[in-house]
Amino acid sequence: MRTMQDLTNYNTFGVHATANSIRAFHNLEELKHLIKISKNQNFMVLGGGSNVLFTQNYSGVILKNAMKGIMVIGQTEEHVFVKVEAGENWHEFVLYAIQQGWCGIENLSLIPGTVGAAPMQNIGAYGVELEQVFEHLHALHIETGEMRRFSHAECNFAYRNSFFKQGGKGKYIITSVVFRLDLTPNFNTSYGAIESTLETWGVKELSLKIISDAVIYIRKSKLPDPAKLGNAGSFFKNPSIPQIKYQDLKERFPEMPAYELPNDEVKVPAAWLIEQAGWKGHRRGPIGVHAKQPLVLVNYGGGDGRKIKKLAEDIRLDILFKYDIDLEPEVNMI
Ligand SMILES: Cc1cc2nc3c(=O)[nH]c(=O)nc-3n(C[C@H](O)[C@H](O)[C@H](O)COP(=O)(O)OP(=O)(O)OC[C@H]3O[C@@H](n4cnc5c(N)ncnc54)[C@H](O)[C@@H]3O)c2cc1C
Incomplete structure (x- = not known):
């Protein structure tokens, strides 16, 4: 009889699920070999498991990414190009x-x-997205076994x-990413509480480290x-809705916040919707909605992935009913 592998420590939600096996790969050759021998089974690549929710046992092989290495591959007066496995x-790469x-x-x-x-x-x-520093990446096409380079546009x-x-x-497993980082700082402190925190700390001179x-x-x-309370960060994305719909909603819910987008749409904070609908701090036995951050679903210990999915679905339907806004999960459900 096959021994199943426990995935509890392989996902930050800390939910229990099993896989047929967990195999780490350290380089491209090992990855290709593992794919070859796993061909007649399901397989999926896993990094830190911080954006997945196992809602059932995984009947296949977990390919755990252990490819390491940071290398400077180019430099101009303004930029350094860094390839990271x-x-x-x-x-750790940020540090x-x-x-x-x-x-x-x-x-x-x-x-x-x-x-x-x-x-x-x-x-x-905090006002920055990966795409702003992204140059290109390399990925393995699972079907053909060929490597492909993806530009920013692609x-x-x-x-x-x-x-x-x-x-x-x-279809692809990303094997390395190339970043274009600046050699002179262009500090971005305008978002969230960065500025007020620096002020409280009495910071006179900005540095990368202090930010x-x-x-x-x-x-x-x-x-x-x-490490202390199972979760996968924000469970839902902040929804975008047309301006015209927002104006309607604003008449019924004058406090509803929104951020303008360039395309006649606005982004509404999902946390606000979830809190207003009364879900903040909601608890169902070992799982619930975080008491301080309503966008985060939590596993207090021994929670079941299926039940977390059901809680998320109940929240989604409630927001749809109350605000006619359909929340989309950010977390990948397996
Ligand atoms: C406390 C907390 C805070 C967070 N805060 C943020 C935040 O501020 N901003 C934000 O954007 N995200 C945030 N996240 C989400 C998460 O950290 C990111 O999505 C992160 O990039 C996931 O990396 P991972 O290696 O853990 O991915 P995993 O959870 O292992 O995988 C996620 C998905 O990507 C696939 N995958 C993983 N590696 C590869 C690869 N090499 N090639 C192809 N597919 C792959 C997996 O199959 C899976 O479908 C947070 C999560 C937590 C727990």
């Missing part, structure tokens, strides 16, 4: 870049997960979205640490 930890004096990703400090998964949903935080980046979550979903420290401090005060 997909299994590198994102936050390394700061140490080297490379600018552009300091606002993306403390986002969990791997470099290879970062382009999947074009990670973003990745089709959008808000928490890319080609790899659309047409390319399940990263402020972002880390704010994130720690707002978001639950997955």
Whole structure:
């Protein structure tokens, strides 16, 4: 009889699920070999497991990305081009870049997960998105075994979205990402509480390190640490709706906040909708909606992925009923 592998420690939600096996790959040859021997089974690549929800056991092989390496591949007067292997930890790469004096990703400090998964949903935080520093990436086409280079345009980046979550979903494994980082800083402190935090700290001179420290401090005060409380960050994306619909809603809900988008649309904070609908702090046994951050669903311990999915679906339907806005999950459900 086959021994199933426990995935509890392979997803930041900390939900229990099993896979037939978990195999790590450290380079392209190992990855190709694992795909070859897994051909007649399901398989999926996993990075840090910080954006997945296992809603059932996975009947297949988990390919765990352990490809490491950071290499400068080019430099101009203004930029450095850095190739990072997909299994590198994102936050460690950010800290390394700061140490080297490379600018552009300091606002993306403390986002969990791997470099290879970062382009999947074009990670973003505190006014910066990955696409702003993205040069190109290399990915393995699973079907043909061929490597392909994807330019910025080919990745089709959008808000928490890319080609790899659309047409390319399940077809490619990202093996490395090339970043174009600035050699002179262009600090971005306007978003969220960065400026007020720096002010409270009495910061007179900006640096990459101090901005990263402020972002880390704010994130720690707002978001639950997955090592202590199972979660996958924001469960839903912030929805975009047409201006005209927003004006209608605003008449019924004058407090509803929104951010203007260029295309006659506005973005409404999903956290506001969920809180107003009364879900903040809602608890169903071992799972619930975080008491401080309503966008985050949590597993207090022993929670079941299916039940978290059901909770998310109940929230989605409630928001649809109350506001006629359809929330889209950010987390990948397996
Ligand atoms: C506390 C917390 C805070 C967070 N904050 C943010 C935030 O501020 N901004 C933000 O954007 N996200 C945030 N996230 C979400 C998450 O950190 C990112 O989505 C991250 O990029 C996921 O990386 P990962 O390696 O853990 O991906 P995983 O969860 O392992 O995988 C996610 C998906 O990508 C696929 N995948 C993984 N690696 C590859 C690869 N090399 N090639 C192809 N497909 C791949 C997987 O199959 C899966 O479908 C947060 C999550 C947590 C837990």
